[in-house]
Amino acid sequence: MEFFIQQLVAGLTSGAIYACVALGLVMIFVSTDHINFAQGEMAMFATYLAWAMIDAGVPFWLAFILTIVIAFAGGLFIQRVILKPLEAAPVLSLVVCFIALLSFFNALAGMIWSFTIKQFPSPFPPRDVFGNGLVSIQQIGVVAVTLIMLGILTVFFRYTTLGLAMRAAAQNPASARLMGVRVSWMLALGWGLAAAIGAVAGMLVAPIVFLDPNMMTGILVYGFASALVGGIGNPMGAVAGGFIVGVLENLVGSYVIGNELKLTFALAVVVGVLLLKPAGIFGRVIVRRV
Amino acid sequence: MAAITDSWATRGRPGWIVILFWGLLAALPLAGLFTNDPSFDYYMFMGQAMLINAIAILGLNLLIGFNGQISLGHSAFFAVGAYTAAILMNFAGFPYWTTLPIAAVICFGAGFLFGFPALKLEGHYLALATFTLAIAVPQLLKYKLIAPWTGGVGGLILDKPDPPEVLKLSPDQYLYYLCLVVAMLAFWIVRNMLRGRSGRAMMAIRDHAMAAATMGINTARYKTVTFGISAGITGVAGALSGITVAYVAPDSFTLQLAVSFLVGLVVGGIASLPGCIVGGAFIVLIQNSSQSISDWMKVTFSLRYDVPAWAIYGVLLILLMYFMPRGIMGGIETLWLRVTNRKEASS
Amino acid sequence: MAAILDVKGLSAWYGQIRALYEVDLSIEQGGVTALLGANGAGKTTTLRAICNVVRRSGATFFDGKDIARLATEDIVRLGIGQVPEGRGTFTGLTVEENLRLAFHTRKDRAAAYRDMDLVFELFPRLKERVRQQAGTLSGGEQQMLAIGRALMLAPRLMLLDEPSFGLAPLVVQEIFRILRRINEEGKVSMLIVEQNAAMALELADHVYLLETGRVVTSGPSEIVRNDETLRRAYLGY
Numbered sequence: 028m029e030f031f032i033q034q035l036v037a038g039l040t041s042g043a044i045y046a047c048v049a050l051g052l053v054m055i056f057v058s059t060d061h062i063n064f065a066q067g068e069m070a071m072f073a074t075y076l077a078w079a080m081i082d083a084g085v086p087f088w089l090a091f092i093l094t095i096v097i098a099f100a101g102g103l104f105i106q107r108v109i110l111k112p113l114e115a116a117p118v119l120s121l122v123v124c125f126i127a128l129l130s131f132f133n134a135l136a137g138m139i140w141s142f143t144i145k146q147f148p149s150p151f152p153p154r155d156v157f158g159n160g161l162v163s164i165q166q167i168g169v170v171a172v173t174l175i176m177l178g179i180l181t182v183f184f185r186y187t188t189l190g191l192a193m194r195a196a197a198q199n200p201a202s203a204r205l206m207g208v209r210v211s212w213m214l215a216l217g218w219g220l221a222a223a224i225g226a227v228a229g230m231l232v233a234p235i236v237f238l239d240p241n242m243m244t245g246i247l248v249y250g251f252a253s254a255l256v257g258g259i260g261n262p263m264g265a266v267a268g269g270f271i272v273g274v275l276e277n278l279v280g281s282y283v284i285g286n287e288l289k290l291t292f293a294l295a296v297v298v299g300v301l302l303l304k305p306a307g308i309f310g311r312v313i314v315r316r317v
Numbered sequence: 318m319a320a321i322t323d324s325w326a327t328r329g330r331p332g333w334i335v336i337l338f339w340g341l342l343a344a345l346p347l348a349g350l351f352t353n354d355p356s357f358d359y360y361m362f363m364g365q366a367m368l369i370n371a372i373a374i375l376g377l378n379l380l381i382g383f384n385g386q387i388s389l390g391h392s393a394f395f396a397v398g399a400y401t402a403a404i405l406m407n408f409a410g411f412p413y414w415t416t417l418p419i420a421a422v423i424c425f426g427a428g429f430l431f432g433f434p435a436l437k438l439e440g441h442y443l444a445l446a447t448f449t450l451a452i453a454v455p456q457l458l459k460y461k462l463i464a465p466w467t468g469g470v471g472g473l474i475l476d477k478p479d480p481p482e483v484l485k486l487s488p489d490q491y492l493y494y495l496c497l498v499v500a501m502l503a504f505w506i507v508r509n510m511l512r513g514r515s516g517r518a519m520m521a522i523r524d525h526a527m528a529a530a531t532m533g534i535n536t537a538r539y540k541t542v543t544f545g546i547s548a549g550i551t552g553v554a555g556a557l558s559g560i561t562v563a564y565v566a567p568d569s570f571t572l573q574l575a576v577s578f579l580v581g582l583v584v585g586g587i588a589s590l591p592g593c594i595v596g597g598a599f600i601v602l603i604q605n606s607s608q609s610i611s612d613w614m615k616v617t618f619s620l621r622y623d624v625p626a627w628a629i630y631g632v633l634l635i636l637l638m639y640f641m642p643r644g645i646m647g648g649i650e651t652l653w654l655r656v657t658n659r660k661e662a663s664s
Numbered sequence: 665m666a667a668i669l670d671v672k673g674l675s676a677w678y679g680q681i682r683a684l685y686e687v688d689l690s691i692e693q694g695g696v697t698a699l700l701g702a703n704g705a706g707k708t709t710t711l712r713a714i715c716n717v718v719r720r721s722g723a724t725f726f727d728g729k730d731i732a733r734l735a736t737e738d739i740v741r742l743g744i745g746q747v748p749e750g751r752g753t754f755t756g757l758t759v760e761e762n763l764r765l766a767f768h769t770r771k772d773r774a775a776a777y778r779d780m781d782l783v784f785e786l787f788p789r790l791k792e793r794v795r796q797q798a799g800t801l802s803g804g805e806q807q808m809l810a811i812g813r814a815l816m817l818a819p820r821l822m823l824l825d826e827p828s829f830g831l832a833p834l835v836v837q838e839i840f841r842i843l844r845r846i847n848e849e850g851k852v853s854m855l856i857v858e859q860n861a862a863m864a865l866e867l868a869d870h871v872y873l874l875e876t877g878r879v880v881t882s883g884p885s886e887i888v889r890n891d892e893t894l895r896r897a898y899l900g901y
Contacts, residue, residue: 062441064389064448112639118440120638122387123583126576127638131631138622191761192768195754202752205715206813207740207769244572248452251445287460294453298446302434305442 032161034277040166040235041249042273043173047228048243048250049257049265050177054221057260058197058214061121065128067247069105069222071240072132073098074229075140078147078238087150091230095223102222106215114211136240149234169231176227177266180220184262193217245290249276252296258307267309272296338591342368342497346490361489363601365561368496369554371597372503374581375590376550379507382588383516384543385523386435390447391578393454394424394548396570398555400458403473403565404466413478413560417499420556421549428548432541451575458567472566475559492561499557503550504590510546511590519543551578573627577604580630583637583644592646603629668693668821668853669714674722676706676713683709684877686722689855691821691870696847696854698868698885700861700899705874707857708749711823714855715739715746726821741769745814749825751806752813755799759790762798762809766816775818782850783812786842804835811839815846822846824856828863836860840867861899865889873898 048066055063063069073094080090105128113120151168155161184190196203196213203210228250229243236242249272257268276293280286300307345364349357377391401423402416411419431450435443459470467473480491510516521529522536530536559565581600586592603610607626614624641648671689675682684706691697699707713720716736724732731739740746754762763780770776784791787808793801798809807827814822827843828836840863846852847867858864865871865885872882875898881888888894 060441062445064444109635116638116642118444119381119387119587120642122389122441122444123579123634124638126389126579127631127634129631130576130627130634134625134627134631138625138628188764188768191757191765194757194761195765198754198756199752201717202748202754203765204717204736205740205746205748205752206765207737207817208765209735209737244452248449251449287456290453290456291460294449297449298434301438301442301446305437 034281035274036162036166038274038277039270040169042270043170044228044232045249045253045273046173046266046269047224048246049254049269050262051221051224052250052254053259053262053265054217058217064125065132066225067243068129068132070225070229071243072136073226074233074238075136077230078145081148087148094226098226099219099223103215103219106218133240142240145238147233147238172231180262248290248293252293255297255300256307258309261309264307264309339501346493349490358487358489361493363605364493365496367598367601368500369557370581370600371594372500373551373554373578374596375503375507375593376547377578377582378593380543380547381582383511383523384519387444388447389444389575390450391551392570392575393450394428394551395555395574396454397427398424398552399559399565400467402556402559403475406475407473417553417556420552424552425545425549429541429545432544435544436537436540451572455567455571472564475563477563496557499553508590580634583634586644586647589646589650592644595646666693667691668727670725672723674713674720676709676718676720684713687879689872691853691855694851694853695870696856696868697870698864699855699857699872699874700864701874706877707874708825711825711857740817743820744823745817745819746823747810747814747825747827751810753798753806753809757798758795759798759809760794762813763816779816779818783815787812804831807831807839819852821853824854826857826859828858828860836863843867
């Protein structure tokens with residue numbers, strides 16, 4: 028039983044991180060229908076920036092905030108400069124472009140900071156909460172940061188006119204333009220948010236798995252799985268999907284297939300959801316006009 | 318991708334260019350007679366790698382360029398081909414050449430099966446599913462239950478085949494010819510397929526799936542079979558790679574391999590057969606000269622860091638998408654066809 | 665009276681296909697102008713071209729200001745409210761959110777709230793459904809919502825694309841009655857595209873007749889109303 032609870036808590040912790048990655052994917056997907064394959068590498072790169080700042084003596088939470096701001100600006104920049112000219116391009120060009128960004132950020136991180144792993148400090152002490160080895164403050168912290176972020180995003184989208192304009196632009200760009208909404212900037216804003224959320228995910232996971240340029244590859248796949256389980260157009264669903272996938276991964280890993288096939292499990296989830304329930308558990312079916 | 322309405326692959330064209338081209342490739346090893354360069358065998362080995370990559374890209378191009386299905390997971394089929402050759406040679410004592418058709422059949426099967434889920438997925442979703450496949454495969458290959466056959470993390474070491482004595486070739490010259498013959502066969506098969514009814518059907522599905530279906534094309538069957546053939550061709554390339562490198566290991570078949578195929582495809586030319594060879598040569602050249610490119614860039618731009626090949630790939634891909642969305646040979650073909658069409662129209 | 669919108673030599677294209685040929689239009693301040701013609705005559709295209717939604721050429725002056733090169737968003741922000749073809753409903757947003765979207769561009773919050781009250785006064789049915797998802801509204805309600813959204817921009821000119829499309833005659837009459845009120849009480853000029861020529865002629869004081877992308881005739885609406893040959897030839901009644 029104790030082992031089961033430990034696995035459950037560990038699953039919720041990694042689920043929180045998958046939720047962040049999924050949330051970043053959803054930000055871009057709802058506004059553009061694109062799946063950003065570079066989401067993981069962008070997060071990884073931002074985490075290196077945080078590491079460099081902390082290494083230079085900047086306090087953790089200041090570096091945390093600064094990294095989020097820089098990542099936001101970076102996401103905005105990528106959309107405005109690299110993706111905007113490809114707005115009307117075929118899917119293949121966009122996929123190639125995302126893969127190019129993935130390769131580029133991976134190589135750039137390796138180039139600047141080398142491929143040796145680095146220790147990333149955790150803001151949360153790894154101490155036990157109840158003194159029985161079940162839940163650590165670190166784990167609670169990770170989940171709490173995710174939930175706080177979800178809360179901020181919900182408020183932003185539901186109660187601010189900018190958030191409303193972003194939703195409108197995503198739903199019906201032509202009509203949004205006629206209401207004076209600068210749609211193309213809303214897409215850029217979506218990229219900025221995605222990059223910022225990704226940066227949070229990277230900084231949450233780095234203390235757990237160590238920092239290296241390939242840190243996010245596997246996590247990204249789990250992020251995909253989570254976003255799909257929750258319905259890829261749905262932020263709340265993405266977070267729920269993250270927790271579901273995180274818990275399942277740990278339970279299936281410990282009791283059924285072992286830890287060596289975790290990525291295969293993610294593959295099965297991705298293909299399974301796409302085939303059986305493409306709209307996800309919480310998603311609505313979208314009928315597309317031809 | 319509806320813009321690609323025409324390509325050399327589907328047209329009659331002065332055959333002598335093709336004959337000259339393959340003739341030239343066949344004559345290359347003969348240069349060994351006139352040179353004492355100690356690294357000549359290494360050049361032959363690079364030539365093998367280029368041909369192997371060209372075949373793998375041919376498989377990918379059939380799927381992406383001619384059928385419009387995006388795969389980021391062809392490293393998986395390449396791996397299946399390589400492991401098929403390795404396992405058959407090491408544990409069942411098959412002669413190396415018999416493993417090629419077997420790899421083709423097994424990879425066709427694997428691709429055909431993956432083609433079924435792919436049927437329901439389009440564009441970004443298919444890219445997503447195949448991306449996940451590419452990431453999962455190395456871990457799967459290391460799995461302990463199949464490790465007795467796959468060699469686990471360490472992989473398998475093979476015997477490099479010896480050339481028949483009558484040919485008086487070095488092993489690397491001989492393997493180069495092996496790759497060349499297989500490549501010619503693969504290109505010939507694909508070319509004929511594209512010029513026939515099935516090729517037209519494939520391209521019709523790429524350009525407008527629904528219209529193709531209303532014209533009576535069984536889109537589901539064509540898509541799954543194309544996926545199978547594509548995987549089969551890439552699998553043969555994988556088997557050749559296993560044979561020529563004489564070593565297979567899980568970490569050779571990562572997402573990076575799939576991406577390098579994609580780079581070769583995009584650089585060479587989407588929906589271009591000659592482009593596959595250009596792309597295959599390109600990625601081997603970049604990988605082999607990445608150190609000197611990096612050194613050159615460090616000096617020219619006075620950089621403090623080494624510039625890895627993947628950074629170059631990344632920048633190159635984005636530039637190509639802006640300026641030559643169909644790749645080098647694709648762009649040349651478009652120009653060429655525009656010129657010849659004008660001639661035909663005026664005469 | 666001065667013209668609020670002046671269009672000179674307006675042409676438009678969809679890809680390679682040309683849809684408008686050198687159209688000249690002039691809409692008077694405070695007036696209602698109807699743009700009539702058969703299917704495919706270029707009526708919708710004209711509205712789209714004024715707001716730069718399609719590729720176009722020619723001069724457009726709004727209140728004396730050259731708007732030919734402005735982006736759609738900026739044209740709208742000057743005070744041109746468009747009620748687009750197909751109503752442009754944000755189906756996933758609530759009725760209130762559909763209207764509140766205008767707050768994004770408006771600096772004058774207090775006036776914006778007053779406009780929202782005005783919309784609810786004009787369309788009490790929208791007020792009843794204020795928290796409902798806009799996609800669940802009936803066609804007539806969505807049309808009202810589209811007009812309401814345009815009104816939220818505090819426009820001086822409204823471009824209306826077939827406000828009667830697909831609606832029951834009673835609903836059409838109600839909507840036209842409200843449009844008249846908006847025109848008279850709110851001093852909003854209007855350019856209205858309609859298949860329902862009789863309805864439009866009643867509301868409009870000026871008419872342009874389009875055929876295959878060209879203006880064939882224009883003038884006060886009585887002229888068209890009283891000219892049977894013209895009505896038979898172009899309007900089919």
